[in-house]
Structure formats: C-alpha cells, structure tokens
Amino acid sequence: MSHPFRPPSVPLITVDPYFSVWSAADQLFDDHTKHWTNKRNSMAGLIRIDGKSRLFMGKVELSEDTTNEEPAAMQQTSLKVEALTSTYTFEADGIELEAVFATPLLLDDLDVLSRPVSYMTFRVRSIDGRPHDVQIYVDISAELCVNTTEQAVVWSRQTSNGKIAAMRMGTVEQPVLARTGDDTRIDWGYVYLAAPQTGSLETAIHSYRVRKQFLETGRLPQQDEQSHPRAAAEDTPVMAAVLDFNQVNERQDSQYVIAAYDDIQSIEYFGKRLDAYWRRTGLTFEEMLVLAVEQYEEIQTKSETFNRKLAAESGDAGGDSYTNLLALAYRQSIAAHKLVSDENGDILFFSKENFSNGCIATVDVSYPSIPLFLLYNTELVKGMMRPIFRYADSEAWKFNFAPHDVGCYPKANGQVYGENEPENQMPIEECGNMLIMAAAVCLYEKDAGFAREHWELLTKWAGYLKDNGMDPENQLCTDDFAGHLAHNTNLSVKAIIGIGAYSLLCKMLGEKDKDAYYEAAEEMALNWSSKANAGGHYKLTFDSTPETWSLKYNLVWDRLLGLNLFPEHIIEEELRHYIANQNKYGTPLDSRNTYTKLDWLVWCASLAKPKANFEQMIYPILHFLNESPSRVPMTDWYDTLTGEQLNFQNRSVVGGLFIRLLQPVST
Structure with missing residues (x-):
C-alpha cells in the first residue's frame, strides 16, 4: 500500500539535542520554524524574481499582531524527506526553486557526523523558457542561541582565511554547561550563518526588519547594526545572506549557506567537561567551517548515495x-x-x-x-x-x-x-x-x-x-x-x-x-x-x-x-x-x-x-x-x-x- 507522506514535523537542522530546527506545517511558509521543544526558532527564506519578492520559508513578521500581512508565497509543489535531506520544491513567476536542508549524519564518518554543521542548498531554474533575474534571501534569528528570548545577545563577524563569510550570535552571559533539564534550549556558545565568499554573496547582521527591506528593495543594509547587547525578543537580531543568481535559465543553478553552532564544550562527564568529538584533534571552529565548505560536494554525493541505498x-x-x-x-x-x-x-x-x-x-x-x-x-x-x-x-x-x-x-x-x-x-x-x-x-x-x-x-x-x-x-x-x-x-x-x-x-x-x-x-x-x-x-x-x-x-x-x-x-x-x-x-x-x-x-x-x-x-x-x-x-x-x-x-x-x-x- 502507498500513501502520500505528510510528516507531522519536517527536519531542517538536526545536529544534536540543542541545535535542532523543524517545520511543523504542511507548507514551509505556513508557520515559523521551531526548535523540537516547540519554541520558535525563526529562520526566513525569501526569493526575488525579476524584482518581485515572494516568501518560501517561515514568516517575515515576529509580532503576533494579526494586522501584519505576510508577503505572497511561492507555490509549494512537493516535499521529499529522505534519510539525510528534506527537499521542498516551489514554483512562481517562471522559476522553480528547490530548497534542500541536509545534515550529513553519516554513521560511517564520525568526524563529519559530529560537526555541528547543516547545509541549506538552493537550486533554481527557469521553467517557462525565459531567463529570469533571481536573488535568494535566507536568515537565522537570535532565537537559536537562547533558552528564553529575554536573554541578551551580541553578535560579530568571523574570518576564515578569506574563503568564508561567517556571522555569529550568542548570549552575553555565556553560561557554558550551566543549564540542565528537558524542555530547554542552549544559551551558551554561538550560532553561525556562513557561506563561501563569492562576488554573488551579500550578508548583514541586523534587526529582523531587514526581511521587509529585502522584500521592498532586494538589498541588505550596507553596514551591520552595531552590536550593543539586547534581548533576543527586542527587535530580534538576525544574520542574513543574499545569494545572487543573476540570470537564471533552464539549466539548474545552485548555491548554499551553512548553519553551524559552536557549543564551546558539550558534556560534563563525572565532573570533567568534554569537547565535541570533532575537536579531539585540536581543530578550531573556523578550520572546521573551512573543511565543511571544501568538502561540500563530496559530502552531498555521499549523502545522496546513502539516501538511495536506504530507500x-x-x-x-x-x-x-x-x-x-x-x-x-x-x-x-x-x-x-x-x-x-x-x-x-x-x-x-x-x-x-x-x-x-x-x-x-x-x-x-x-x-x-x-x-x-x-x-x-x-x-x-x-x-x-x-x-x-x-x-x-x-x-x-x-x-x-x-x-x-x-x-x-x-x-x-x-x-x-x-x-x-x-x-x-x-x-x-x-x-x-x-x-x-x-x-x-x-x-x-x-x-x-x-x-x-x-x-x-x-x-x-x-x-x-x-x-x-x-x-x-x-x-x-x-x-x-x-x-x-x-x-x-x-x-x-x-x-x-x-x-x-x-x-x-x-x-x-x-x-x-x-x-x-x-x-x-x-x-x-x-x-x-x-x-x-x-x-x-x-x-x-x-x-x-x-x-x-x-x-x-x-x-x-x-x-x-x-x-x-x-x-x-x-x-x-x-x-x-x-x-x-x-x-x-x-x-x-x-x-x-x-x-x-x-x-x-x-x-x-x-x-x-x-x-x-x-x-x-x-x-x-x-x-x-x-x-x-x-x-x-x-x-x-x-x-x-x-x-x-x-x-x-x-x-x-x-x-x-x-x-x-x-x-x-x-x-
């Protein structure tokens, strides 16, 4: 017997019990993305096609005010959940978009499995026989690095040998391994949004209102908002990236960003604090990010092979x-x-x-x-x-x-x-x-x-x-x-x-x-x-x-x-x-x-x-x-x-x- 598959919640980022983001909706844009504990972990995705902007992930507004209208969304045409990937397909204005969320939990490669890295890959192509000018916006909010949104956060940029543009956010307090319990979220370490440094990449750290700015202008602020500590609920800061695909034709074009989390230390084991497995050789977080980018194609191939094998x-x-x-x-x-x-x-x-x-x-x-x-x-x-x-x-x-x-x-x-x-x-x-x-x-x-x-x-x-x-x-x-x-x-x-x-x-x-x-x-x-x-x-x-x-x-x-x-x-x-x-x-x-x-x-x-x-x-x-x-x-x-x-x-x-x-x- 076969049956259309509608997961009750779709895995987007699945790294560990803390770094975990899901879509608990039929369509990726029906609701905010959430932590597995049901608390909002907002990420947003927008696309601009020939100057016209649409929504494909999450919500633009964080306020519960019902007078705030959301932008028109793309049409979601399919969802495919495989072992290592969740792939959404959308259509609008002559463009097909595939949004692929992949965490490479390869059980035969524990170094890759233990990296706190998840990939968001965006593939676009023309489906009406005409070229289209396309930009994709994606962001990660400060909600991903706090237990409650009253906690104050700060942000900064990181450099990785000029190969990667990386932004990070974390709490001011940084109570490493201090919190225990069930219905909790991490409030130490830093959440990252990173991407290969190319001429087609634009990034900014700003209020979540930058989403509306992109909707209206297709651009991000030229300078980051100054990092003064403020509560994650206060004009919620986001790390945003715009991927410019320029002219898109019938041949599929692809770009990606990386969501990552530096938890600093991971487990307390009979009084001793232990690092994540990937750190055991002395690798720094920045070096790990470089590897995640350098091995992107290899990791995607391995993931696709495993998906097919398990299916x-x-x-x-x-x-x-x-x-x-x-x-x-x-x-x-x-x-x-x-x-x-x-x-x-x-x-x-x-x-x-x-x-x-x-x-x-x-x-x-x-x-x-x-x-x-x-x-x-x-x-x-x-x-x-x-x-x-x-x-x-x-x-x-x-x-x-x-x-x-x-x-x-x-x-x-x-x-x-x-x-x-x-x-x-x-x-x-x-x-x-x-x-x-x-x-x-x-x-x-x-x-x-x-x-x-x-x-x-x-x-x-x-x-x-x-x-x-x-x-x-x-x-x-x-x-x-x-x-x-x-x-x-x-x-x-x-x-x-x-x-x-x-x-x-x-x-x-x-x-x-x-x-x-x-x-x-x-x-x-x-x-x-x-x-x-x-x-x-x-x-x-x-x-x-x-x-x-x-x-x-x-x-x-x-x-x-x-x-x-x-x-x-x-x-x-x-x-x-x-x-x-x-x-x-x-x-x-x-x-x-x-x-x-x-x-x-x-x-x-x-x-x-x-x-x-x-x-x-x-x-x-x-x-x-x-x-x-x-x-x-x-x-x-x-x-x-x-x-x-x-x-x-x-x-x-x-x-x-x-x-x-x-x-x-x-x-």
Whole structure:
C-alpha cells in the first residue's frame, strides 16, 4: 500500500539535542520554524524574481499582531524527506526553486557526523523558457542561541582565511554547561550563518526588519547594526545572506549557506567537561567551517548515495510505508545524541531523553534505539553503554542491578531518575537491556572483547536476572508511564533473553558457565509458556485474566540473537492477536489502554516473516503520521484511536524502527 507522506514535523537542522530546527506545517511558509521543544526558532527564506519578492520559508513578521500581512508565497509543489535531506520544491513567476536542508549524519564518518554543521542548498531554474533575474534571501534569528528570548545577545563577524563569510550570535552571559533539564534550549556558545565568499554573496547582521527591506528593495543594509547587547525578543537580531543568481535559465543553478553552532564544550562527564568529538584533534571552529565548505560536494554525493541505498533496502524489506518511516526516523534518532570521547579516546554517545525527563545516557532509551547503530556503526552502541558501566562500577552506585541513567543532560555526573529511591528503579529492565545490548554489539562485531572489559558487571547482572527475572516483583519497566506492574510477562521475556544473551557471551569468551545459563533460560522460557498462556495469545501478567494481553516486543531479540528459546507458535499466536486488535492507527501497547509505543509496535511487526504481514502492521503508523493533529517531531507514544501525541517527541528511540533491516546472527 502507498500513501502520500505528510510528516507531522519536517527536519531542517538536526545536529544534536540543542541545535535542532523543524517545520511543523504542511507548507514551509505556513508557520515559523521551531526548535523540537516547540519554541520558535525563526529562520526566513525569501526569493526575488525579476524584482518581485515572494516568501518560501517561515514568516517575515515576529509580532503576533494579526494586522501584519505576510508577503505572497511561492507555490509549494512537493516535499521529499529522505534519510539525510528534506527537499521542498516551489514554483512562481517562471522559476522553480528547490530548497534542500541536509545534515550529513553519516554513521560511517564520525568526524563529519559530529560537526555541528547543516547545509541549506538552493537550486533554481527557469521553467517557462525565459531567463529570469533571481536573488535568494535566507536568515537565522537570535532565537537559536537562547533558552528564553529575554536573554541578551551580541553578535560579530568571523574570518576564515578569506574563503568564508561567517556571522555569529550568542548570549552575553555565556553560561557554558550551566543549564540542565528537558524542555530547554542552549544559551551558551554561538550560532553561525556562513557561506563561501563569492562576488554573488551579500550578508548583514541586523534587526529582523531587514526581511521587509529585502522584500521592498532586494538589498541588505550596507553596514551591520552595531552590536550593543539586547534581548533576543527586542527587535530580534538576525544574520542574513543574499545569494545572487543573476540570470537564471533552464539549466539548474545552485548555491548554499551553512548553519553551524559552536557549543564551546558539550558534556560534563563525572565532573570533567568534554569537547565535541570533532575537536579531539585540536581543530578550531573556523578550520572546521573551512573543511565543511571544501568538502561540500563530496559530502552531498555521499549523502545522496546513502539516501538511495536506504530507500532501496527499506522498500525491499517493508514497502513504501517502511521507507517513509525510516527516512523520517534517521536524523531524529542520531541528533538526539551528542558524540564526544573520554580521556582514553573512547567514544561516548550520549542520548538526551527528550520530552520525557531530560535524562542523559538512559539505558531504556538506548536499548530501543540500537538497531540503527548496529546496522551502521556498532562503536556507537558501545558509546551508549560506556557511561553506564563506569557509573555502575563506581562507589556512587549502591545497587546490584544496572542503573537507569547517569544524570540530566548535559551533565553526566550520576543517576537522577526517581531520586535514586529503590522503588523507582527498573532492576529487571536495565539488567536485561545491558545484557542484550552487550550480546548484540559483540555478535554483530564477531568479537566479545567489549564484554570482556565489563565482565564482572555483566556477570552480576546475569545472576540478578537468574534469581529475580522469572516472575518480576511490582516494579517499573521502560513503559514507566503505565505505572508499576507485578508479574509482567513481557518483562519476564526480557529477563529470559538477557540470561540467554549472557550465555552467548560466555560461549564467545570460552567461559564455563555458558551451558548453565542457557539451560536456565530454556527452563524459564518453558515455564513462561505455561504460566502466560491465555489460549491463542499470552497474558499481560502471569496472574491476570485470559482477556489481558500486551505487545511482547522483547521477543524480537530471541530471534535476532539466534537464541530460539521461545517456540515459533508463540510468536505466530501473538502476531495474530496483535492484528486482530489493531485500531485505526495501530495496535495498542496492551489491553489496559488505547495508546501504543511506536518503536515496540515496529519490533513486534518485525517478527512477522511474510513482508505482507509486516506491512499490514506498520501501515497504520504511516496513516498516523499523515493525520496526527500533533505537529511535533515524530512521537513514539500516541493514541491509536485519535492519533494524538500522549507525550515524548524527537526521541532517539525511533532508531528502533530499523530493526526489520537487521539480520539474525549467531556465535
């Protein structure tokens, strides 16, 4: 089945949890561009064709005064979201404009991936057979470098060996790494607008009213506004660039600008401030910008190649719906992280638990995200796990099970979830997650050296699951929004597979306990099959009535890790039950409510061997994205009847949607 794709929000700039700009509208000019937290991050795009100006991005006015009229807009004719690019096409006055927003999050090139750079490329051509005089205006406002618009900003120009024209803005205060929390934006460092220095480029730093000046005259002020500190909300300053295409004919012409962010320092890691990964060799920000320009063509080619490759693979695996889901999920999942390295040079890949609680390096956020990173760079899975191992191995961690997180973004100084009270922990959940993740990364790398480095902790956690995992006590799992639950059958599945995962690692490392742990997992799986059986499906809890049920999403790792602890008929029965209970926008998470989790739904669908059955389960998800009234970056928690977001947005967990592309492995 195919369906026109209308993302609830379109990724424009997707670098990290702070530098992130989206369009939450059907047309790029219908509303201001926004940060993923829904706060306005205004950027504007205008085009002048033969002296007539039109709008193609954002809004000209920042005031809420409804008497302010916006200029006429171009006609938006198409939108195509691919893994690394979002491409809008417009037409007006004999000209076709393509506006391409690309962040090169190439998982096989971590230097490029970690650069805080996003490209805006503008391609124009005549479509009426006549030449046209064309200029394009684009700007970035001070809203991109403040947490709230009451904060004062200053601005300046930067030089880069004469090759690049660069402008920057930042707060006066510069509270580097001082702010923590969830619904927050960066208020330190500097946002940049840069472009190759050519004769066709004109730039200015001025009030946002410069947009109207361009509309009316096609020009920018000859001099920058003097940089006196003022609130970002006060006659909001913008950095503006005009790209002069001169005479445009039928042959497409292209120019670009760069949006970039110098965050100075990125993460606080157990009291030590860490730089972004790209800085580890001593590269300056200006040198990095020069590289971003020099490698522009190469990066665009690599990005286009990857877009095509993923589209072909996802189409083969799951059809058009799956292609669209993965295209929208790719940048979101990666950009919900920050890449740094520790004092040993080891990669650390920190997630932010967006619109949930702001935790950093959350285990049960990493777990659902790993399919994407297992596919393209297993080192990043290790980078998610290293902070947890370090914290769990310290005197600060008092429990004999795995921690939930290591702090609140961007400070990774120790767990904050649930105020560290025992009743707010997730003992079975996090032990199972860490063991499954360790086994997955080692199996997909065909090397268990990473597990050997952390063997004492992994052994402790496997023992915990063996003693406590068969019939979990009243505790939280990753679906903590549903509350505590005793005798959780899906959580028991995780414990059983976690023990099986440990047995695989034992086998890879030649440890003598491999048979004992696998046999324990086999016995537990047999017991599970009997206790959870409700006749045609399997219950929500061991002690609940046969009418209850839940998505047993953890079962997918039984197949991917080649454990085969649970018989095929269980999976077949469960899948039939999920399809039978499907609502308009998908199958609910369990029998208690009508909401679902996007990632878990795709994991369950991936258990379906026939492609047609997989498509049957995921098509309602695309239907949801097309019709949801919640115009936010892809949410993973929504109602299957109304299509409304419950909470969560822009989270890394959508990396889990790539699970259908993973191939089972074995030792």
